[in-house]
Amino acid sequence: MTKVEAFRALHRRPSPDDPLVLPGPWDAASARVLAEAGFPALATPSAGVAASLGHADGRTPADEMFAAVARIVRAVDVPVSADIEGGYGLAPKELVERLLETGAVGCNLEDSADGVLQDPHRHADRLAEVRHAAADRLFVNARIDTFGQAGTDPEQAAVQAIERAALYVAAGADCVYPIGAPTGVLPLLRSGIQGPINVHGTVTGDGPSPAELGELGATRITFGPELQRWAAGALREMVPHLGQGVF
Template sequence: MSKVEIFRRLHRRRAADDPLVLPGPWDAASARVFAEAGYPALATPSAGVAASLGHEDGQTPADEMFAAVTRITRAVDVPVSADVEDGYGLAPKELVERLLEAGAVGCNLEDSNGGVLKDPHQHAEWLAEVRYAAGGELFVNARIDTFLHGDGDPEQAIERAALYTAAGADCVYPITAPADVLPLLRSGIHGPVNVFAKVGTGPSPAELGELGATRVTFGPGLQRRAAAILHELVQEMG
């Protein structure tokens, strides 16, 4: 069975209190830690990778991001999905080729650029082109930024989700959606739902699963926590 099929199966028939938890490695070393801990798959965070490369979030050159993803996928045997922001302006065919060359089995694709929401119909058309270029070789997670850059209207998020799933997205990701609206989103969205969790605070992954999450990711939270721990260690050394 291919890694992408393994990854797809991990999203299916999940118990309500057992969502797929995908830690976010920012380099090869962190990826090995998560894989050795027993996680069946990983999902890179663009902000965490950016920080490891010395860039601000959203400022990583495409070549550097794909190179970082390649190092991560080579370091572990488990499937790895890659956050490639809004696709770096690449044509769908080239974007898919570069993801596959990097060893990724899936990708996050945002529906905003520079903090501005994209037209959902145009974005859906673009996602459909990505889906066509990828065939069954990539698991496409369509990020919905209405809670991050919009007015936070759950109905708008549901409408975008419908467009994106119709375009071929395998999963949708209403990032930073408040926990209390997750049941509404779950009732209106057909297919897997990715939910953002905060590290060490807020609802646990199991609780998010009971609210409607199919899978849970942490964005750059783990990288930032690791950096904070390192800072504490440096202070102790002094």
């Protein structure tokens, strides 16, 4: 079984309360820690990688992002999916080739640019081109940004997400990711979306557990840049004690 086949198989969960948990490494060292902890696959967060490279979120040059993903993939034996934001303006064929060169088995592609939602039909066409170029070599996770629009009612955003998800799944997306969806609308999303759903989890323990998110409809759970930010926060707390020998 290839890595992408193994990654696809991980999305076929034995029960609703057992979603696939995909923590997000931001560099090779964090990837090794997570793989050694026993996670069967990883998913890079673009914002976390950007921070590690000294860039603002959404401002990482494509070459640097692909190089960072390649380093993470080389560091571990488990499958790695890559967050490649909106695709950096690359044509679908080139985008797929660049991804495959890194060794990644999947990718996130978002349907907004600079906070503005893209036309869903045009985005679906792009996803179809990516799927055609990739064939079965990549697992495509289509991020849906309706919940990030200011002033949008959560239920209205959920209805819009369901409409977009239908187009994206028909275009060949393997999974959809309605990022920022409140837990209260997850059952609505689950009832209206065919196939796997990616839900954002939390590393702080102040939100639903993975099992609870699974019961609400999540197929898989990612954490965005939360682990990288938590690690940076832990380092800030340690710094004042450097030289004192006490942590």
